[in-house]
Amino acid sequence: MISGSKIRLERWCRWLLGPLALALFASSAWAFDLPELMSLLAKQKNGEARFTEQRFVRGLEGPLDASGTLSFQAPDKLTRRTVSPRAETMTVDGNMLTLSRGGRTRTLTLDSMPELLGMVEAMRSTLNGNAQTLQRYFRSTLTGTSDKWALELVPIDDKLAAQVRSLRLNGKAGEVLGVEMEFIGGDRSVMVITPVRGAS
Secondary structure, eight states, X not given: OOOHHXXXXXXXXXXXXXXXXXXXXXXXXXXXXXXXXXXXXXXXXXXXXEEEEEEEXXXXXXXXXXXXXXXXXXXXXXXXXXXXXXOEEEEEETTEEEEEETTEEEEEEGGGXXXXXXXXXXXXXXXXXXXXXXXXXXXXXXXXXTTEEEEXXXXXXXXXXXXXXXXXXXXETTEEEEEEEEETTSOEEEEEEEEOTTOO
């Protein structure tokens, strides 16, 4: 025969643990994760944006400011056009990087500079929603929700890790709205990105 106190205890346990189990299940099953973010980003095949950037350099008083435009064409073409403080254009297309400044142009292959390739892939693979390539170079930690997320990237590659401590990208749904880079030695850059609507 089951005592009344035992029945009451079981009822209390069901009452307490039922909602708790449901909450735990919901938080794990529907948590915003990297595959979901990559899926949202991959939908944006092309895009244009304006950017402002501040570079904080040890030994210099005040930040170094830059501004210009960014454009991306899936799967692997990324262009940065700096307007201020001086005009220059950097284009990455596949394995080729082209830098134009003051009427002079220089071209090199990314695989000849592994640390530069890692930096490019941090942005390009995120924009392209390519988690496999991204995780080849970085250990990633995603926080937030689809409406406001932050993706922290810590280099795995030794050459890149010798120069870059971490990158932090933030955004909303399939848009990257900011990039913060922290370099070994204390330098830091903060970029704010404003998408140009209807450009994709």
